[in-house]
Amino acid sequence: MAAEEECAHLACDCLVEEGKAIAKDDELFCSAYCAGADEEADSCKCGHEDCG
Structure with a gap:
């Protein structure tokens, strides 16, 4: 796809x-940021999770 x-x-x-x-292209930054934003997960989207 x-x-x-x-x-x-x-x-x-x-x-x-x-x-x-x-907006970042840094995998580690995105992973850490989104993990820390768990309370607002609905407003947090990371490419590596969307495509996982």
Whole structure:
């Protein structure tokens, strides 16, 4: 699937505030950030999990 190619860079887009977001291509940053944002998991999406 095309999604597999999209996963290659493991993009992360985590909403931290209304109207603001963090976009990173760093797998470790995304994993750690999303793990810490567990309370707001609904607003946190990481490429490596979406494509897992």
